[in-house]
Amino acid sequence: MPSVTDAERRAPRRDAAENREALLTAASAALAADPEASLAAIAAAAGLTRRSVYGHFAGRDELVLALVERGTARLNAVAATVEHDRAPVAIALLGSRLWGVVEHVRLLAGMALTAPYVERVARALAPVRERLAALVARGVADGSVRDDLRPALLARLIEEAALAVLLEAGRTRLPDAEGRRAVMLAVLGIAGLSWREAGTLIDTTPELVMEEPA
Template sequence: MKTSPSRNRRADARRSRAAILDAATQVLNIEPDAGLEAIAAAAGVTRPTVYAHFSSREQLLLAVVERITDEAVAAMDAIAPDAGTATETLLRMIDASAHVAERYPVLLKMISALPVSTEVDRDRHLPVADRIGRVIERGRQAGEFDDRLPVDWLVASTMALGHIASTEQDAGRLHATAAKDVLRVSLLRLLGAAEPADA
């Protein structure tokens, strides 16, 4: 049975879009000021093809953010989120997310400087926040975490601490190991959790 021309066009469009996002992620992580022409060349497509998928550089950046978020979520899901204690799970999740972030230091710094509304920023972080929230709920129910503070506050604080640790590392005020240790201790104190036995 022959594949219809429209199906072939859709498949080609998906491949082009994926190639553009791959190229944008790689190029902008090296040269954040690179234009769409450089990204098109790296993707092996024309500039009009880039514009056919993304109407502006800002739209392309939003799609790159979504891709990195998907990568971080996949890494968090891959650490067996229901295995072990909630404390162990949360620390593994934070490590998994940090490993993804470490691959895109320049790109993430550029993205964090972009002016976005509170709603856009919240939506951008929602998949990560949802997973952290579920683990915190599990820890509270198991008696591992202090239940006197609202879950949403703990989720927001956990994510904020992660961003601060990354910022301090990028600024050279903490090296990678120290940033990881400081974040770990801060989270355990925030949640009222004990150090895991395998620490």
């Protein structure tokens, strides 16, 4: 049985971990709403003082970079799970699963436009873009997605369409099922499917139906 001394020794570490997580959570919400949110505002949202932040991070930049690292790791992990023999289904799956981490997307979208984080975010998200580019190239090659645009350009347009829906749905608090479906419809539309084809694909593909919340 642990001694009182052991318990007391562990408590500060547990509190520190909880405070650090509270800061990251508060910073994620604050910076997604306002990429210029101050350290004081973030600390206040976490229920902590500005001074206490320095027990976890050297400053605002270090805190933001910790969020960027956490967010991009999550998105890259999501992208790595996407696979399907049919390229349009895989592209829709990617959009759906990004909806599942929409808060990370909103944060990183803001950071991607804010100096000095632009290049850092772009580099960190390279695996997501590479995965999408591979899916698009495969679809162009087998004729399942449009081939009237260069694959690299098409992949970029699909990314922008997904991002636009994710950000708008996040801002307007779109219901989960509606937001997820909207992302899939948007990316499939840019990929070359008509709105009827896209809807039918979503409704008749078990992997995509399973993505819909019960």
